[in-house]
Amino acid sequence: MVAEAIQPRGIDINTETLLRPKEATRHPAIRNANGKPAHIAKIYRLIQRGALAPDGTRQRLEYVRVPGGIRVSVEAIERLVVRLTNGGASSAAPVMTTAAQRRAQQATDRRLDRLGIG
16 A cells, blocks of 8 residues: 655645745745844744735645754745735635725715616
């Protein structure tokens, strides 16, 4: 019986470039606004809590646990950035605010009144 390789949390350890959390702080997408490496706590926050995407979903940084500790990958960071940029798992429209909903409803009501409906 042949055991199949398990691919935990979306990272393929055979093909992706693994980084220690400290190394990941120097990735260009993770660096601070001033260009300095981020604090290591930022990596752990992205793993545990994630970041809020425009559609309101939480997107977490994928990781694997190896005998030497936790590892993330360059590709996992890139996937996180894409999910945050594109609004999470779907490319749905951004969530409408209450004020925008009210304005849209008022505009619809005015159109219906002009048409004699309502």
